[in-house]
Amino acid sequence: xxxxxxxxxxxxxxxxxxxxxxxxxxxxxxxxxxxxxxxxxxxxxxxxxxxxxxxxxxxxxxxxxxxxxxxxxxxxxxxxxxxxxxxxxxxxxxxxxxxxxxxxxxxxxxxxxxxxxxxxxxxxxxxxxxxxxxxxxxxxxxxxxxxxxxxxxxxxxxxxxxxxxxxxxxxxxxxxxxxxxxxxxxxxxxxxxxxxxxxxxxxxxxxxxxxxxxxxxxxxxxxxxxxxxxxxxxxxxxxxxxxxxxxxxxxxxxxxxxxxxxxxxxxxxxxxxxxxxxxxxxxxx
Amino acid sequence: xxxxxxxxxxxxxxxxxxxxxxxxxxxxxxxxxxxxxxxxxxxxxxxxxxxxxxxxxxxxxxxxxxxxxxxxxxxxxxxxxxxxxxxxxxxxxxxxxxxxxxxxxxxxxxxxxxxxxxxxxxxxxxxxxxxxxxxxxxxxxxxxxxxxxxxxxxxxxxxxxxxxxxxxxxxxxxxxxxxxxxxxxxxxxxxxxxxxxxxxxxxxxxxxxxxxxxxxxxxxxxxxxxxxxxxxxxxxxxxxxx
Numbered sequence: 001x002x003x004x005x006x007x008x009x010x011x012x013x014x015x016x017x018x019x020x021x022x023x024x025x026x027x028x029x030x031x032x033x034x035x036x037x038x039x040x041x042x043x044x045x046x047x048x049x050x051x052x053x054x055x056x057x058x059x060x061x062x063x064x065x066x067x068x069x070x071x072x073x074x075x076x077x078x079x080x081x082x083x084x085x086x087x088x089x090x091x092x093x094x095x096x097x098x099x100x101x102x103x104x105x106x107x108x109x110x111x112x113x114x115x116x117x118x119x120x121x122x123x124x125x126x127x128x129x130x131x132x133x134x135x136x137x138x139x140x141x142x143x144x145x146x147x148x149x150x151x152x153x154x155x156x157x158x159x160x161x162x163x164x165x166x167x168x169x170x171x172x173x174x175x176x177x178x179x180x181x182x183x184x185x186x187x188x189x190x191x192x193x194x195x196x197x198x199x200x201x202x203x204x205x206x207x208x209x210x211x212x213x214x215x216x217x218x219x220x221x222x223x224x225x226x227x228x229x230x231x232x233x234x235x236x237x238x239x240x241x242x243x244x245x246x247x248x249x250x251x252x253x254x255x256x257x258x259x260x261x262x263x264x265x266x267x268x269x270x271x272x273x274x275x276x277x278x279x280x281x282x283x284x285x
Numbered sequence: 286x287x288x289x290x291x292x293x294x295x296x297x298x299x300x301x302x303x304x305x306x307x308x309x310x311x312x313x314x315x316x317x318x319x320x321x322x323x324x325x326x327x328x329x330x331x332x333x334x335x336x337x338x339x340x341x342x343x344x345x346x347x348x349x350x351x352x353x354x355x356x357x358x359x360x361x362x363x364x365x366x367x368x369x370x371x372x373x374x375x376x377x378x379x380x381x382x383x384x385x386x387x388x389x390x391x392x393x394x395x396x397x398x399x400x401x402x403x404x405x406x407x408x409x410x411x412x413x414x415x416x417x418x419x420x421x422x423x424x425x426x427x428x429x430x431x432x433x434x435x436x437x438x439x440x441x442x443x444x445x446x447x448x449x450x451x452x453x454x455x456x457x458x459x460x461x462x463x464x465x466x467x468x469x470x471x472x473x474x475x476x477x478x479x480x481x482x483x484x485x486x487x488x489x490x491x492x493x494x495x496x497x498x499x500x501x502x503x504x505x506x507x508x509x510x511x512x513x514x515x516x517x518x519x520x521x522x523x524x525x526x527x
Contacts, residue, residue: 184372187337187370187374188368188374188375189376189388191335191337191367191370191437192363192367192387192392192436192440193363193388193392194360194388194392195391195392198391198392202387207378210378
């Protein structure tokens with residue numbers, strides 16, 4: 001197991017190590033040993049010490065109950081499909097709105113100044129509010145206007161709240177990408193006679209979007225988690241379903257089940273985003 | 286009549302005056318070399334010529350029309366003036382052929398099928414045939430710069446501006462780029478170069494201008510400027526670089 005980064009000495013095979021290589025190999029072996037022993041020690045301490053806590057038996061019964069877990073897990077998985085569906089229709093709309101707002105902030109014609117101003121106010125407001133607050137205000141507020149079915153659905157207005165908040169973040173990320181494209185690219189495009197619009201569309205934006213894919217991936221991982229907040233205004237998605245099971249069975253294990261399901265999606269996605277980010281960083285250095 | 290004529294061009298960035306009353310005329314088919322120390326205003330002068338930088342005062346006449354007239358749309362002017370940069374500035378997300386075809390497609394509305402044979406011919410002319418679908422990061426500096434020249438040529442400009450296009454290249458790659466300029470010179474392209482390649486300027490330029498602190502201190506034929514410089518500053522500069 002490669003606990004620490006090991007860089008192999010260039011070319012020299014085993015048995016033909018120089019004195020320095022042998023010394024460095026010894027250092028590496030020692031580091032790996034120390035890391036392994038220390039990790040094992042911490043794990044052992046956790047496994048031994050936690051069950052010694054006075055409330056452990058009660059916690060084990062109500063949070064890590066295997067029977068309840070097995071009983072509720074399929075239902076939770078079913079409910080999670082709703083989270084995935086909400087995510088699936090929000091994500092493309094967020095991407096579109098985010099892009100539109102980012103472009104609006106970059107417009108330089110005086111006539112379009114109101115558009116630019118609106119974009120600035122929009123990103124400031126929605127990045128400045130807690131997501132749950134926006135969901136409450138829009139999710140309860142708009143249907144309160146007395147709209148007829150199906151226009152009073154919490155799915156519509158809850159989704160809109162998520163879209164508005166997340167598009168503000170995505171817009172800022174895209175804008176930072178646009179600004180990261182060097183001025184010399186715009187100069188080259190201008191010198192060829194390309195219009196500002198074509199320069200943005202064919203030269204700046206393709207480079208900017210590529211650069212901010214990892215950052216946006218992180219935002220979409222966060223979105224997948226925040227979908228659970230819609231449960232506060234009605235939809236029975238996984239978090240609400242876990243709550244229902246909790247009340248039925250007087251046991252908290254369904255929440256742990258829900259956590260497991262979220263992690264199964266978000267950890268691989270986060271790792272992948274980090275991988276892309278590192279690749280991007282290497283490509284640019 | 287000269288193809289490009291500058292009269293009393295002034296330019297400042299904030300409080301820093303970069304160009305102080307530049308007068309310069311470039312005849313059709315002529316090659317003019319701008320020499321001078323870094324910061325003397327060569328690059329800014331070139332960027333003013335195709336309106337990448339707005340000038341503060343003066344006139345820039347292209348074929349007799351003042352292109353620096355306030356309120357004039359710079360786009361049609363830039364189509365007629367090609368420019369090649371020190372750092373190549375190829376578009377990294379497009380292959381060489383797409384780099385070259387973008388402007389003719391979008392600005393002139395030409396179709397890919399029409400352009401491709403023309404682009405292939407240009408790539409062949411400059412020894413790039415096997416690199417036509419390579420991306421910029423797969424090309425050497427010399428190849429990138431040749432693609433950048435092809436990209437500017439594809440717009441069929443009346444005049445080409447070159448901003449120290451060999452300064453970022455490894456020494457062994459300079460020759461292949463200078464060969465391209467020689468080729469263009471023979472074809473009768475009108476060219477203005479900011480350059481540190483004194484040997485090249487001496488060999489091929491019709492006119493050499495020595496810039497110092499934003500003004501053309503001395504100009505003339507290569508024989509005059511390199512052979513018998515009149516100004517003390519010119520003499521000092523040439524002693525340092527030759």
